[in-house]
Amino acid sequence: MTTVLPERAGRRCHNVLNPLHSCHYFSPDLGRELAGAGVTDDRAAYLAVRSAAMGAVGAGTVTATFYTFRHDLVARHVPEVWRAASPEAVLAARARAVDATLRRLLGDEVLASAEVAEAARLALRATEACTRTARPLYAAHADLPVPAEPYLALWHAATLLREHRGDGHLAVLLGAELDPVEALVTHTATGKGMTPKWVLSTRGWHRADWEAATGRLRERGLLDAGGELTPDGAALRKEVEDATDRLDAAPYAHLGAAGVERLTELAKGLVTRALTAGAFPGDAFGRG
Template sequence: MTTASALPPRAGRRCHNMVNPLHSSVYFSPDLAEKMAEVGITAPGAAYFAARAAAFGAVGPGTVTAAFYNFNPELVARHVPAVWRAAGPDVVLASRLRAVDATLRRLLGLGAGPVESPELAEAAKLALTAAEACTAHARPLYAAQAEQPVPEEPHLAYWHAATLLREHRGDGHLAALLAAGLDPVEALVSHTASGKGMAAKWVRGSRGWSREDWAAAQDRLRGRGLMDAEGGLTEAGVTLRKDLESETDRLDAAPYEHLGAAGVERLTELAAGFAATAFAAGAFPADALGKG
C-alpha cells in the first residue's frame, strides 16, 4: 500500500477529519453509558474516563489528567480511580467494545447479524495500513490503544484503526499546544474562538471548567495579544491556531504518507460517507455544536 506519490496539501488532515467522527461518536453514545452501567460504572461522566483510559491499566488521576490535557484535574479525580473499583480495565475494555458494536450498528444501520459491508472492510484495511506507520514515542494515548488486539469484524476493526489514528494525531497536537505555551483552558478557549471547536458552554461543562476559569484564560490570551475584547481571536491568535494545526499535520504525517495519495483519497471518501450517515442518525448532541 505504501507509495512514493506525494500527498496533496493537508490531505492527512482532511482524512483525519473524516475518520475521527465515527471514533468520537462512541463517547457521545447512550450505548457507552449503558454498557458501562452493566459493569457498575454509573456516575454521570464516568463512562468516558473509564473507556478512554482503560488501555493504560488501573492508573491514577494524575496520569489521566496529563494524557487528556484539557480536563480539570478535580473532575478527573472525581472519577479516577473510583472507576477501577467498580470494574477493572479489562472489563471496561470489553464493555467499550460492546458499546462500539451497538453504536455503529445503530448509526450505520448495520442490523443485528454479521456485518457484511465491503466498504467497511476496505476502510478498515486502509486505516490499519495507515496506522502501521504511527509511532509510540511520546504518544501515550496512541501507545496504550495500540496494545489492544484488532477486532475481527470490519466495523470494529475500522473503529479500532480510527482510534489509533485519532490518538496518534491527538498526542502530537498536545505536544504542539505545550510548545505554543497554551495551558489546558487557553487551548480550549482559543480553539472555540477559532470557530472550529465545540460550543463553549458544552466544552466548559464536559471538561469541568467554570465561567471564571474560562474568563481568566481569555484574559491571559488578551495579555498575549491573541484575543480581542469581544472574545474573538486577533490576527496573531488566528495565526497561532493555524500554526498549531500545521505543526500537528507535520507530527502526524507518517501514517498518511505510508498509506499514499491514492489510499488517503479512498479512505477519506469512505470515511466521509460513514461520518455523514452517523451525523444524520444523530451521533452528536445538538448542544455540543456551534458557539453557544
C-alpha cells in the same frame, strides 16, 4: 513506501475518520453498557473508557494524557472508578457499546458492505506507520487486539489514528504555551471546537476559569474584546494545526495519496450517514 501528499490531505482524512471513533462517547449505548459494569457517572465513564487501555492508572496520568481536563474533576473519579470496574471490564463494555452504536447509526447492511471492509483495510494500513514514542494514549491502544469484524476493525484503526494525532497535538500545545483552558478557548473561537457549554460540563472547568483564560489570551493579543481570534490568534492556531500535521504525517504518507483520498471518501460517506442518524448533539460544537 511513502509519498508526498496534497496539502492537508492527512488532516482531512483524520477529520472524517475521527467522528467514527468519537460518536460512541455521545451514545446512550455507552452509558448503558458501563452502568452494567458498575460505572454510572457520565464523567467517570468517559475518563475510564479513554484511559482503560493504559490499565488502572492514577489521576495524574489521566490529567497528563487528556490535557484539557481539570485535575480536580479527574481526581474525583480516578482511581476510584477502577474499584467499580476493572480496566478490562471497561474495555469490554466499550466494545459492546461501539458495536451497538455503529449498528444503530449505520445499519447492519452498511456495516457488512465491501466499502466498510475496504475502509478498514486502508485505515489499518495507515496505522502501520504510527509510532509509540512519546505517544502514551496511542501506544496503549496499539497494544489492544484488532477486532475481527471489519466495521469494528475500522473503528479500532480510527481510534489509533485519533490518539496518535492527539498525543502529538498536546506536545504542540505545550510549545505554543497554551494551557488547557487557553487551548479550549482558542479552539472554540475557531468555530470547530466544542461549545463553552459542553466544555464546562464535561471538562470540569468553571466559568471563572474560562473568563480568566480569555483575559490572558487578550493580554497576549490572541483574542479581541469580543472573544474572536485576532490575526495573531488565528495565525497561532494555524501554526498549531500545521505543526500537528507534521507530527502526524507518517501514517498518511505510508498509505499514499491514492489510499488517503479513497479512505477519506469512504469515511466521509459513513460519517454523513451517522450524522444524519443523530450521532452528536446539535449544540455540542461551534462557538455556542
